[in-house]
Amino acid sequence: MKRKEVILFMTVGTGTNLNSNEENSESHAQKLYYTIDKIRPNHVVFFASDKSKETIKYIEKLFEKDNDEFIENEDYQVVTINAIDDLNKCFEVYESKIWEFDFKDDNDYDIIMDYTSGTKTMSAAMANCGMFYSKDLISVGGDRSTGEVSRGTEIIHYQNIYKIYDKFALMRTRYNFNANRFRACIDILNYIIDLNIHKDSLLNLCKSYYAWDNMDFEEAYDNLRKVDVNQMEFTEIKNDIKFNLKALGNIMNSKSVNLKNCYILASIINNSIRRSEEFKYDDAIARLYRSFELIAQIELTKYNIKSSDIDVSILKQNNVSDEFINDLEKTREDGKIRIGLEKDFLLLNELGNDLGKYYIENNSKIKNLTQKRNKSILAHGLDSLTQKDFDEFLEIVLNLSYSLDKDMKKFLKQTKFAKFDLKLELNKNY
Template sequence: KRQTVIVVKGTEACGAQNLYQVYDELMINKIKDLFNNNRFEAGKVLVDEIIDTNEDKEVFSKLFDAYYYFDSVNHEKALEVFDIKEFQKAWPDLTKQFQLNIKALNIMNTFNQNSSNGPAEHNLKKYYMLASILNNARRREDENKFDDAVARLYRSLELIAQIRLSKEYGIDSSNIDIDVLRQNNVDEDYLSEINISDEIKFGLTADYELLAKLNDELGDFYLENKNQIRNILKFRNNSILAHGFDSCSKKEYDEFSGIVLKAANLLHNDMEKFIEETKFPILL
């Protein structure tokens, strides 16, 4: 009891206060931060420390599993554990992004043209996989892991050429068939320069040079930006994660990313849409 603002001596009483809910609320805020910063494994560890809110614990565990596999480019496992109903129930404001993500995962898990998803989705599969890698690179850049990010951009630039050669010309750059090149009217002078063997594999630069020989717009893009592309490829080749001992910088990532995004948009007009559909949600 109080008189004015002063507690009356002898009227105090002790009471128990359950702090578990407060503890869990603080823990969940930390967990959200970890998710938004792509720390899926660390977040899963904290999820196990939630004490009182069992429902939140289960849905957070599923969420971290799904996006851990998505981030690890294990799209099959990501789709398997992606519980969209539970995610939408827990975070209704993120319903649209969850729907876009599961659409992308379904397409990336289309194994053949006769699958239940149909040939249209199958034909888009590699474009969505490219978009997923581009977002993966962006997430590594957000974490200041520029060597990781540049390695993913290198793979993206390589994949762009591989997709175009395969879809437009029926050419597999991992196993070049000289007869297929002739069918695409590649000139004999160029063919004579190729070291013919039982198995001919082309790397990134050779793929773009071949596209130039085919008068493809991606080949033209390569020729127009040849010096810059050769320069940015050095960023990756000199990286400690590739063949060298250097570390990539934010500036080098930005330059590399600019070239790759331009090439990706030449590959498909809807590339920005594919990138948007493979972005991860942000928990508020």
């Protein structure tokens, strides 16, 4: 396999603590030459101020001394930095050259960035730029008993900054987590290698929320049980995770059908709220519509009535009018009577149920909202819905859910996904 060409980026200073500018430049050139000789790059890019450019001429002489040549625009190039104490300007100069080699040139290069020389600002900017673009960073160390690295003691240090990358990845994970991008979190976490970060628990948390967001309660429960909330990464969301685990546990294990259904309902409502936070109002209202329908279905189960298979004898036992029953009989198909959202609530009203009465009392508003939903691009039409549509629909659904069960606010709290505090105080401990 063909070896990649190596491009060496070098900041160029003027040297210090010598008797003349010439001695400064010669001494500094020797240190830069040492690095070039050890790295053996195909091309060098010097980043220098007008004052420090003279140093490069002495590097040419050192090559000549070794019976070699170092030719400008062939073996090296010089990029002038005018604002040597402006971090942003320095960063932009380095960045432009990275783009030139990585994206404008068709060849494939390995870029090594030596930030040892130059002003402190030049060095800091190069280190940051190298980290941002995932380039190899090197610095030259050695005996500093005289205040700077003594000739003959130079050692090239390749900077292993995986911990910095991992902390950056951890913060990206936290931001993506708060934005409900759990699949992205999983992809980012898989690249973390710092053993001090409890990656496995973080992965399990993200896998759990990803599954829960897709209504796979079993997978969500299995993964959330593997999260060790006592690890420091979960300090700020520890209690929320415990609530979530309790909610999923009830969905999976509760012997009470009503309790299980109420937690599922709360999960769907919170799911719709998350979609609205992402400005996906058509998607959010589609979930609210399902919540609306589920509320009626849950309430009907208290009468042992299934919307998917109406038992007329139960309706008669509960004094439902013959007119209503006859109307239902007209819809019987394959031996079964199946009813939808509107008929669910009308049946509840026939049963003298408060949810049915609420539906009748707010019929005009509810019909307007359901019609908008039906015209949505995610239902039967091509219209797009708005935040106002969502807020109005959510108000109806919440009012009905509170009437459905006195503990619904608790269920909603326990099924709400945790959010990290992004003020970064927690990161002081990493």
